[in-house]
Amino acid sequence: MxxxxxxxxxLEVVRGKRxxxxxxxxxxxxxxxxxxxxxxxxRAPLPYSExxxxxxxQLRLMVPVTVVFTRESVPSDAQEKLPFTVVHEREIPLxxxxxxxxxxxxxxxxxxxxxxxxxxxxxxxxxGIQFLYDKMKIKCRFQKAxxxxxxxxxxxxxxxxxxEAETMLAEPQEQxxxxxxxxxxxxxxxxxxxxxxxxxxxxxxxxxRGIMHRxxxxxxxxxxxxxxxxxxxxxxxxxxxxxxxxxxxxxSSDKRRPLKSSLGYEITFSLLNPDPKSHxxxxxxxxxxxxxxxxxxxxxxxxxxxxxxxxxxxYAVLGVNPRFDPASSSYYLAAHSLPHVINxxxxxxxxxxxxxxxxxNFLLYVPELAHSPLxxxxxxxxxxxxxxxxxxxxxxxxxxxxxPKAYNASKLPVRVEVDMEQVMEVFLAQLRLLFGxxxxxxxxxxxxxxxxSEGLTTWELDRLLWARSVENLATAxxxxxxxxxxxxxxxxIVIKDDVASEVYRAVAAVQKAAEELASGxxxxxxxxxxxxxTSSERAFFDPSLLHLLYFPDDQKFAIxxxxxxxxxxxxxxxxxxxxxxxxxxxxxxEKID
Amino acid sequence: xxxxxxxRKCLTALAxxxxxxxxxxAASQIxxxxxxxxxxxxxNNWAVLVCTSRFWFxxxxxxxxxxxxxxxxxLGIPDSHIVLMLAxxxxxxxxxxxxxxxxxxxxxxxxxxxxxxxxxxRSYEVTVENFLRVLTGRIPPSTPRSKxxxxxxxxxxxxxxxxxxxxxxxxxxxxxxxxNIELADAFEQMWQKRRYNELLFxxxxxxxxxxYERFYSPNIMALASSQVGxxxxxxQPDPAIxxxxxxxxxxYVLEFLEEINPASQTNMNDLFQVCPKSLCVSTPGHRTDxxxxxxxNVLITDFxxxxxxxxxxxxxxxxxxxxxxxxxxxxxxxxxxxxxxPLKYAEQLPVAQIIHQEVTGHQMLAxx
Numbered sequence: 001m002x003x004x005x006x007x008x009x010x011l012e013v014v015r016g017k018r019x020x021x022x023x024x025x026x027x028x029x030x031x032x033x034x035x036x037x038x039x040x041x042x043r044a045p046l047p048y049s050e051x052x053x054x055x056x057x058q059l060r061l062m063v064p065v066t067v068v069f070t071r072e073s074v075p076s077d078a079q080e081k082l083p084f085t086v087v088h089e090r091e092i093p094l095x096x097x098x099x100x101x102x103x104x105x106x107x108x109x110x111x112x113x114x115x116x117x118x119x120x121x122x123x124x125x126x127x128g129i130q131f132l133y134d135k136m137k138i139k140c141r142f143q144k145a146x147x148x149x150x151x152x153x154x155x156x157x158x159x160x161x162x163x164e165a166e167t168m169l170a171e172p173q174e175q176x177x178x179x180x181x182x183x184x185x186x187x188x189x190x191x192x193x194x195x196x197x198x199x200x201x202x203x204x205x206x207x208x209r210g211i212m213h214r215x216x217x218x219x220x221x222x223x224x225x226x227x228x229x230x231x232x233x234x235x236x237x238x239x240x241x242x243x244x245x246x247x248x249x250x251x252s253s254d255k256r257r258p259l260k261s262s263l264g265y266e267i268t269f270s271l272l273n274p275d276p277k278s279h280x281x282x283x284x285x286x287x288x289x290x291x292x293x294x295x296x297x298x299x300x301x302x303x304x305x306x307x308x309x310x311x312x313x314x315y316a317v318l319g320v321n322p323r324f325d326p327a328s329s330s331y332y333l334a335a336h337s338l339p340h341v342i343n344x345x346x347x348x349x350x351x352x353x354x355x356x357x358x359x360x361n362f363l364l365y366v367p368e369l370a371h372s373p374l375x376x377x378x379x380x381x382x383x384x385x386x387x388x389x390x391x392x393x394x395x396x397x398x399x400x401x402x403x404p405k406a407y408n409a410s411k412l413p414v415r416v417e418v419d420m421e422q423v424m425e426v427f428l429a430q431l432r433l434l435f436g437x438x439x440x441x442x443x444x445x446x447x448x449x450x451x452x453s454e455g456l457t458t459w460e461l462d463r464l465l466w467a468r469s470v471e472n473l474a475t476a477x478x479x480x481x482x483x484x485x486x487x488x489x490x491x492x493i494v495i496k497d498d499v500a501s502e503v504y505r506a507v508a509a510v511q512k513a514a515e516e517l518a519s520g521x522x523x524x525x526x527x528x529x530x531x532x533x534t535s536s537e538r539a540f541f542d543p544s545l546l547h548l549l550y551f552p553d554d555q556k557f558a559i560x561x562x563x564x565x566x567x568x569x570x571x572x573x574x575x576x577x578x579x580x581x582x583x584x585x586x587x588x589x590e591k592i593d
Numbered sequence: 594x595x596x597x598x599x600x601r602k603c604l605t606a607l608a609x610x611x612x613x614x615x616x617x618x619a620a621s622q623i624x625x626x627x628x629x630x631x632x633x634x635x636x637n638n639w640a641v642l643v644c645t646s647r648f649w650f651x652x653x654x655x656x657x658x659x660x661x662x663x664x665x666x667x668l669g670i671p672d673s674h675i676v677l678m679l680a681x682x683x684x685x686x687x688x689x690x691x692x693x694x695x696x697x698x699x700x701x702x703x704x705x706x707x708x709x710x711x712x713x714x715r716s717y718e719v720t721v722e723n724f725l726r727v728l729t730g731r732i733p734p735s736t737p738r739s740k741x742x743x744x745x746x747x748x749x750x751x752x753x754x755x756x757x758x759x760x761x762x763x764x765x766x767x768x769x770x771x772x773n774i775e776l777a778d779a780f781e782q783m784w785q786k787r788r789y790n791e792l793l794f795x796x797x798x799x800x801x802x803x804x805y806e807r808f809y810s811p812n813i814m815a816l817a818s819s820q821v822g823x824x825x826x827x828x829q830p831d832p833a834i835x836x837x838x839x840x841x842x843x844x845y846v847l848e849f850l851e852e853i854n855p856a857s858q859t860n861m862n863d864l865f866q867v868c869p870k871s872l873c874v875s876t877p878g879h880r881t882d883x884x885x886x887x888x889x890n891v892l893i894t895d896f897x898x899x900x901x902x903x904x905x906x907x908x909x910x911x912x913x914x915x916x917x918x919x920x921x922x923x924x925x926x927x928x929x930x931x932x933x934x935p936l937k938y939a940e941q942l943p944v945a946q947i948i949h950q951e952v953t954g955h956q957m958l959a960x961x
Contacts, residue, residue, distance in 0.1 A: 260745065292912055338903045340855055343669035356738060378905050388906040393636055396906060425909040432910070439908070455910045482785035490778050540786060543731045546722065 017581075020574035027571060041492055044500035050507050051484045054477045057510075061466060062141045062520040063232045064179040067224055070149045070157055072186040073210025078217055083147035086217075088225055091139050138470070140233050142225055143520065146217070149183070157185055157207075162449070165191060166201055177302070178462050178522025180231055182224045184210040197445040198227050202457040206231060226443040231459040233466055240436050241467035242474055258436025259393055261468045261475070263530065264305035264357040267293075268395075269427070270349060271418075272316045275368035279402060280413040283364070285310045288420035295454040296428055300435075302523070303464055307355070319344035322371050328383075331367070331374045333399075338376070338389055341397065360434060361395035362427045366402065366416065373401040388426045396430035398423060428455050437464055465526045469517060472529035476510050479536040499542045506535035635749040635790045638899040639742060640665045640675045643724060645756030645765045647681035647716070652695070652836040653827050655683045657755045657797055657843040659705040660697045664850040665751065668898035676727055676742055678714035680756075680766050690834060697839050697847065699831040713740050721771045728752075728779045730788060746787035751795070751896045755843065758798030760821055761806075777807040784810035791884070793896040797842050799824040802878040814884040814891070816864070818842030819875035826874050841873045855898050861888040 069082060149157070156168035169183075185191055187209050192199050199207040206227045211219050240258055259265070269289070273281050289308055297306045318341045322331035333341070349361055367374040375383040376399060390396035400423065406414050432438075437460050442448055451457050480503065487493055509532035516525035642665070644658035662677055684695050684706045695706040714723055726732050727742050744750055756763055762770040783789055794815040796804050801817030808815065818825040818840065827837035828844045839847070845868040853859055865879050865888070881888050894900055 335905065338905075339901045340669070342901050342903070343671060343855075343899055346673070347671045376905065384905050384907070386906050386909055389903050390906050391901045391903045394901065398906075421912055425912050426906060428912070429909045430906050433904075433906070433908075451910065453913050455912065479786065486782060486785055489781065541730050541732075543726065543733050546725055546729065546731045 016574075017578050020571065020578060024571050024575050027567070041494045043487070043493075043495045044497045046484070046487070046495065046500055046503050047507055048484055050511075051480045051503075054507065054510055055481060057473075057477070057514055059138045059470065059473065059514060060141055060518040061138065061233060061470070062143055062518055063228060064176075064520040065142055065144045065224065065228050066179070066181045067144050067146045067184060067220075068149045068153060068181065069146065069184045069210065070154055070186065073184040074216040074220065075212055075214070079148065081217075083145065086144045086146065086221060088142040088144065088221070089139055138238065141518075142228055144221065144224060153183070157183055157189075157191060159191070162191060162199060162201070162207075165207075166203070166205065169205060176521070176523070177465060177526075178232070178520060180204050180206065180228055180459070182206045182208055182227060184208050184220055184224075187211055192447060195445060196447045198223060198443065199447045199449070200227060200231060200440075200442065200459075201449050202452045204231070204459050204462070223443075227446065230440050230442050230446070232462060234441060236438075236441075237463050237467050238470055241471040258467075259358060259360075259434055261471050261530075261533070262304060262358050263534065264307070264355075266355050266357045266359045267297075267306060267308045267431075268349065268359060268361050269308070269310040270361060270363045271310075271312045272345070272363055272365045273312065273314050274317045274366075275370075276314050276413065278369035278412045278414060279366055279416050281312075281366050281416045281418060283312075283418040283423075284420055288424050292421070292424040292428065292455075296431070296456055299454045299456045299458075299461060300464075302461060302526070303435075303468060305357075307357075311350070313348055316345060316348055317368075318365065322367075322374055328375075331371045332377045332383065333374065334377050335379045339391075342391060342394065358393075359395075360431070362430065363395070363397040364418065364423055365397060365399050366418075367399060369412075373404070374399050375401075386426050386429075388430065390430045390433060392434065395434070396427060398426050432456070435464065436467065462522060465522055469513065469522070469526045469529040472526075472533045473510060473513055476506055476529070476532035476536040479533075479540050480506060480510075483536075483540050493545050496542075496544050499539050499544065502535045502539035502542070506532050506539060509535060634747060635895065636747040636902060637744070638670050638674060638749050638751070638896065639744045640670055640751040640753070640897075641678075641727060641742060642675065643678045643719065643752075643754045643756075645680050645719060645754065645763060647766055649681075649683070649686055649688045650836055651681070651756075652683050652834070653839050654755045655679055655681060656695050656697045656705060656839050658753065659695055659710065660703075660839070660843060660847045661753045661795075661850075662710070663705050663707065664847065664853075665897055668850075668853060668894060669855050670897075670899040672709075672711045673739065674899070675711070676713050676740065677711065678719045678724065678727075679712050679716075680719040681716055688835075696831065696834065697844070699829050699838060701831075701833070711739070717766070719766060721765050721769050721775075724765075724771065725775065725779050729782045730786065742788070744788050747790050748788070749791045749793070749896050750789045751793045753795045753797075754804075755797040755840065758796070758800060758804065760800050760803045763796070763798055763804060773804045773807045776804060777809060780808060780813060781810045784812075791886075791895070795846075797825060797840050801825060802880075805880050808880070808883060811883055812885060813880075814861070814888065815880040817878045818868070818873070820878050823875040842868050842875070842877060845872060850893075850897065853893050853897065855894060855900065857892075857894065859893045861891040861893065864893060 069079060071079075153169060156165045159165050159168065181204060183205065185207055189209070192207065192209065197209050201207070208220065208223045208227055210216065213219060269285055271281060271283055271285075273279060289310070293308060297308070300306070318333075320333060320337045320341050322333050324330075325332050345363065346361075349363075376387050376389060378384055386398070387401070388396055388398035400418060402414065402416050406416065432455065437456070440448070440460070440463075451460070483503070487495070509528050513525050513528035513532055516522075516528055640662075642658050642662050644654045646654045658677070658679060662675065665675060666672070683689060684693050691701065693706065694701070694704045697703050697705045714727075727740070730742065732741055742750075754763060756765070758764060761773045764770050780792065783792075789812070791812045792814070794805060794808075794813060796816070797818040798804070800819060800821050800823065802820045805813075805815035805817060806821075819842075826841050828839045828841045830837045846864070849864065849867045865877075868877050870876050884891075
């Protein structure tokens with residue numbers, strides 16, 4: 001009787017063991033991986049190796065220069081060798097320039113300044129470039145293609161004056177962005193004034209004197225390089241572009257703080273009239289924008305989209321009380337009070353509502369009758385000629401004094417017609433400074449024709465595009481690198497597929513931009529660099545990256561224990577029991593033995 | 594004897610004069626040096642002010658935030674650069690006996706609500722997610738500009754948080770929390786993308802010091818109203834309003850800030866001394882190890898105010914005067930004169946047709 005019962009319980013026990021083992025197997029083999037897979041954060045694959053490769057990217061900026069030799073500019077045996085190509089390459093010492101211009105102290109900077117002045121005219125460069133944690137190096141390559149002059153060029157360059165020569169030369173071809181053409185004229189040609197060795201024109205052309213010498217090509221080549229550097233890439237252009245990425249130098253001059261590269265800009269012209277009772281101010285802003293600003297902005301249009309608007313604000317006062325200067329019986333604003341002028345006015349400008357692009361504000365302030373005339377004084381106490389000041393990355397303010405003769409006959413309010421040309425001269429100059437288009441550093445004995453009527457020469461635009469391309473590439477690289485670092489540091493960030501595709505696109509665009517820069521195609525390099533920046537920013541700032549699911553370890557336990565413990569305890573206990581029984585059954589035969 | 598005495602006097606006078614001139618030269622050089630070295634490298638200022646508690650009895654948290662907002666605006670930061678997050682509306686709360694006001698001092702001495710408060714995130718929009726989105730910049734594209742923190746790598750940001758907190762967390766809206774690790778990670782994300790130059794973090798909650806323990810990004814300075822294990826206490830109740838108006842720490846900070854003007858040279862060490870234990874009952878703490886500059890060289894206005902760098906414009910460009918100027922001017926004057934006739938509105942309603950039957954008799958009446 002007991003045997004079948006025992007057999008039944010045996011069977012049950014065996015079944016129980018098998019069931020427990022089965023549960024445990026399912027839990028461990030199926031459950032654990034399933035739980036692991038469903039609770040991991042989704043990360044689409046990203047090209048980490050390529051991103052770290054971007055750090056070590058060697059940027060080569062190529063400037064294609066065409067050097068055209070006229071007859072008699074170099075000895076005829078030298079002319080036999082034309083056409084050929086010479087490449088001049090140098091590494092740009094970015095870190096150096098910032099030291100010299102900031103006037104910081106210390107022995108290393110003194111030595112570096114000394115060494116630079118000594119080595120001024122020779123290419124060897126002492127300093128490499130270090131950039132934060134990026135080892136981006138920049139090499140500048142001038143590819144000079146020497147050739148003989150064509151007939152119409154010979155004719156043009158034998159004309160009497162520079163302007164005529166230029167108009168004749170400009171007709172046939174349109175220069176690609178970033179490229180330059182340098183014409184070499186005979187040593188004693190009268191096209192240039194006697195003491196001038198070279199000339200830089202408003203389009204992408206320059207003229208250099210040749211020389212009748214054995215080493216003609218070397219000498220002329222050096223002159224060409226000097227001129228080409230002034231027109232395209234110099235250290236300060238690139239240093240200004242990369243100022244935000246270089247490690248030290250927070251106390252370098254803020255003059256070199258141009259606007260950050262962006263897809264578009266919004267320019268706002270505001271007329272501030274604090275005293276409408278006395279001044280009835282009219283300004284023909286639409287006409288002025290059409291005549292002066294639009295040509296300038298269309299010359300700059302390669303650098304971004306611009307939109308212009310204007311407004312008139314009444315009863316808007318500056319935040320600072322001007323002081324009275326009895327000597328000139330006028331009012332003045334001292335230089336140290338200027339920083340406090342902007343803040344009270346800014347809240348009324350309404351610039352924040354306009355668009356997501358950076359906004360540049362240009363304010364024209366007509367002082368009140370009680371404070372007229374108002375002059376701005378510089379640090380030495382002398383009145384400023386332009387009566388204007390600007391703030392980097394914000395805009396500019398100009399004070400417009402009403403002509404005192406207007407008060408004579410008429411009663412208040414006096415009608416004031418603003419002279420828009422004078423105003424726009426200042427505003428456009430400020431706009432140039434805010435964009436970082438500084439006056440070029442000309443080589444010695446060089447004649448500069450001055451900008452065209454728009455206020456911008458084409459090679460200044462090229463310099464801006466070079467600077468912007470390099471800046472965009474640096475920004476895109478740091479964004480991608482910091483995204484990769486973040487993903488390593490914070491494990492809960494989700495990367496969706498579209499974010500991953502943006503990252504791939506950004507990496508491809510950076511590589512394409514670097515290639516285009518190395519082959520000298522500035523326009524396509526600039527568009528590729530802009531695309532790189534937009535894609536990388538879109539990937540980094542995608543709203544889906546926000547990790548909200550941070551669980552510190554004790555909270556993780558607090559969540560998982562009530563879920564898993566009730567299930568795990570019986571399984572574990574039964575496993576332990578099975579193990580102990582199996583061990584006992586192994587030992588039993590020994591004992592009997 | 595006399596001669597030697599005289600000579601000695603002369604020599605000492607000469608030496609004194611030389612020393613003085615040398616000293617002044619050195620001093621001016623040193624001044625230039627110090628000015629250059631210790632100047633902060635920022636070009637703009639931002640402020641993110643967060644009040645995380647709702648309900649009427651947490652009036653003091655809203656008053657705290659509004660008083661910091663008021664100081665920051667007074668010292669020059671414009672509304673476009675302030676992100677103000679208030680979790681509840683106290684000024685228009687039905688329980689407020691003085692509507693449209695939020696007082697910070699009893700007997701209604703100081704109304705911090707003022708006339709031009711611009712609240713960017715209000716009531717239920719103040720959540721941990723929105724706060725982190727503002728900090729890290731991961732905002733949906735449809736967000737208006739006033740709700741974004743558009744700082745760059747040259748911005749100094751002031752972040753002020755107040756509410757109820759505990760050891761390692763801050764309570765938002767009575768329903769969720771932000772932990773100190775999340776906050777530290779958010780700051781790290783800001784640093785990676787270079788969204789700030791320097792950051793000042795002030796927190797006025799119970800056990801506030803726990804919130805800055807986990808920071809690991811550079812250039813952050815943090816102040817808290819109490820240490821771990823201590824409670825921050827409120828300042829004074831107002832019997833007319835019926836609630837506590839301010840917290841002690843922020844009350845004394847506000848008093849300190851009221852004496853600062855945009856040109857003042859007060860530095861951070863003075864801010865660290867605000868509200869000692871005798872006044873505050875809790876021990877305020879601060880953390881400066883992540884900050885690169887020495888706190889005594891950091892001006893209060895570096896974070897609370899907004900001083901711009903300006904340059905005099907010394908150059909102009911030559912523009913060609915437009916010869917078509919004269920004609921357009923004449924045209925404009927003529928157009929102006931044309932417009933001198935009185936303007937009137939267009940007919941709004943075809944009243945005559947509506948009151949069709951009375952057109953003939955009452956036409957004048959209809960066409961007023």
